[in-house]
Amino acid sequence: MSKELKELTQEQVQQHNKDGDLWVIIDAKVYDLSRFADLHPGGRAVLVDSEVAGQDATEAFYGLHRHEVLERPQYARLQVGVVRGEKSVITGRLIGGLSKVPYGEPTYLTEGFHSPYYTENHRVFQKAVRKFFDEVVYPDAQARELDGKRPSQEVFDKMAELNLHAMRLGPGKHLKGLSLFNGLVKPEEFDYFHELIITQELIRTGSRGYADGLLGGKVIGLPPILNFGSPELKAKVVPEVFSAKKFICLAISEAHAGSDVLGMKTTAVKSEDGKYWIINGEKKWITNGHFADYFTTGCKTEGGLTVILIPRQEGVTTKPIKSLLLSDCRNSFCHLRQRPSSSREIRSGPRTVGIFVILSNFNHERWVMICASTRAQRMIMEECLKWISQRKAFGKPLSSQAVVRSQSGADERAREALQGWLENVTYQMCNMQACWPDRLLEDVAALSMRKILRETAYRSLEDVGSPDGDGPLVEHYHRTIGFDSILGGAEDVLGDLGVRQAMRMMPKNARL
Ligand code: HEM
Numbered sequence: 339m340s341k342e343l344k345e346l347t348q349e350q351v352q353q354h355n356k357d358g359d360l361w362v363i364i365d366a367k368v369y370d371l372s373r374f375a376d377l378h379p380g381g382r383a384v385l386v387d388s389e390v391a392g393q394d395a396t397e398a399f400y401g402l403h404r405h406e407v408l409e410r411p412q413y414a415r416l417q418v419g420v421v422r423g424e425k426s427v428i429t430g431r432l433i434g435g436l437s438k439v440p441y442g443e444p445t446y447l448t449e450g451f452h453s454p455y456y457t458e459n460h461r462v463f464q465k466a467v468r469k470f471f472d473e474v475v476y477p478d479a480q481a482r483e484l485d486g487k488r489p490s491q492e493v494f495d496k497m498a499e500l501n502l503h504a505m506r507l508g509p510g511k512h513l514k515g516l517s518l519f520n521g522l523v524k525p526e527e528f529d530y531f532h533e534l535i536i537t538q539e540l541i542r543t544g545s546r547g548y549a550d551g552l553l554g555g556k557v558i559g560l561p562p563i564l565n566f567g568s569p570e571l572k573a574k575v576v577p578e579v580f581s582a583k584k585f586i587c588l589a590i591s592e593a594h595a596g597s598d599v600l601g602m603k604t605t606a607v608k609s610e611d612g613k614y615w616i617i618n619g620e621k622k623w624i625t626n627g628h629f630a631d632y633f634t635t636g637c638k639t640e641g642g643l644t645v646i647l648i649p650r651q652e653g654v655t656t657k658p659i660k661s662l663l664l665s666d667c668r669n670s671f672c673h674l675r676q677r678p679s680s681s682r683e684i685r686s687g688p689r690t691v692g693i694f695v696i697l698s699n700f701n702h703e704r705w706v707m708i709c710a711s712t713r714a715q716r717m718i719m720e721e722c723l724k725w726i727s728q729r730k731a732f733g734k735p736l737s738s739q740a741v742v743r744s745q746s747g748a749d750e751r752a753r754e755a756l757q758g759w760l761e762n763v764t765y766q767m768c769n770m771q772a773c774w775p776d777r778l779l780e781d782v783a784a785l786s787m788r789k790i791l792r793e794t795a796y797r798s799l800e801d802v803g804s805p806d807g808d809g810p811l812v813e814h815y816h817r818t819i820g821f822d823s824i825l826g827g828a829e830d831v832l833g834d835l836g837v838r839q840a841m842r843m844m845p846k847n848a849r850l
Pocket residue numbers: 362369371378379380381384385390395398399402403404407408413416806807808
């Protein structure tokens with residue numbers, strides 16, 4: 339039963355202004371801190387200060403804390419009353435709603451702004467997806483960030499009910515006949531903007547490791563089967579993965595072969611009777627590897643590369659890799675020492691073209707990662723804008739300092755430019771044939787340059803960045819953004835790839 343709150347005047351609160359009898363007003367709510375003062379993480383002295391004890395301490399409080407401190411049950415119960423004739427106006431995290439903070443949302447979600455890219459259906463879809471991620475996924479993400487476990491099966495199951503696992507693979511035949519988000523989008527109308535919306539809403543859960551744990555392995559491990567697997571293989575594996583009964587990952591990288599895919603050393607040779615593959619090798623940095631049931635594995639075979647789907651079985655062992663991502667859901671070692679087994683080849687023609695099976699989804703993978711990191715940057719900017727407005731130094735908000743504004747300006751320009759370019763690329767993807775032209779590949783490779791994001795991370799940390807207090811999200815972003823610089827190919831390799839692709843398109847007769 340909730341406690342009854344008294345209506346109190348400012349004068350009544352002012353009577354409680356000393357050690358042992360200590361009340362404060364924060365945002366028109368009255369808190370009794372008499373017994374809490376000794377437990378206060380910021381110390382007792384700051385609370386008995388004459389400008390705080392018995393006073394309206396709203397500004398002092400928000401200059402040092404996030405709003406959510408007051409929402410924690412152990413602190414919310416310190417409230418004893420409300421100030422007569424005043425109303426609380428401060429809001430914290432909005433569940434399912436749109437942020438009013440400038441640049442807190444992309445322009446298509448900003449009041450008074452327009453976008454040529456998003457239809458009414460995209461907007462309705464975004465609303466529903468945000469509500470789902472805020473209500474169902476966010477609490478799990480926060481809890482797993484603390485206990486270091488992977489996302490709960492309950493979340494996987496709820497996503498499966500809406501067919502979100504299938505939608506995360508983008509538009510295509512795999513959606514045929516499925517009810518998408520309870521019929522909100524027709525399978526044939528689902529496009530890359532719907533997929534962008536899912537990825538950008540997902541990343542708002544604020545935990546980078548968790549986001550990958552939410553079946554990032556499937557996003558890259560299943561497409562080779564969808565695109566090149568035999569009908570029997572698809573009929574067995576795809577429904578298992580879409581219903582989250584089984585998990586899949588992509589096992590390509592090795593300790594000595596990251597961006598250099600052809601440098602892989604894992605081998606697959608046929609057994610004497612020619613019926614089975616015998617596979618040997620070690621894979622590393624395999625997203626979701628340690629809980630995967632299937633491994634879409636790149637192997638060296640006689641005369642080329644072959645992609646083979648290995649089910650978890652005797653001879654396959656996996657071990658998580660500890661990294662800066664706290665949730666236990668990202669990368670792992672996979673040791674493959676197989677006797678003749680039931681592994682199945684995924685073919686796109688002759689065995690030598692296994693590399694095309696591997697590469698075929700790389701650009702989509704890079705685009706997904708750009709969607710995610712661009713949105714993560716927006717979230718961080720929102721944190722910073724809030725903080726530089728509420729945090730005071732030299733008697734004024736941080737935002738009154740020109741140098742702080744200049745940093746924010748640089749981040750705004752970078753982020754809005756990225757989102758604008760990303761939406762343009764997404765529009766081209768919606769309207770081009772399955773085989774993207776070089777120019778689009780160049781765009782995706784160049785967009786993958788995440789140097790900008792790392793600079794934002796560094797600047798944000800200067801504004802707000804203590805994991806225990808004001809800036810856990812910023813600290814998390816700063817700690818984990820480095821991963822985004824190597825996924826789908828190291829950023830320098832991709833940057834170079836973009837320029838090489840552009841050079842290939844140079845007209846032979848172009849001269850100054
Ligand atoms: C309901 C009232 C309050 C509660 C529940 C509360 C709670 C907390 C908590 C949990 C922290 C640890 C850091 C964090 O999680 O943000 C903290 C730190 C702190 N608090 Fe409070 N606090 C309250 C009021 C105040 C007030 C009125 C002041 C006055 C100036 C104050 C000054 C500080 C300081 C200086 C720190 C240390 C900040 C830092 O290390 O950066 N607190 N408080």
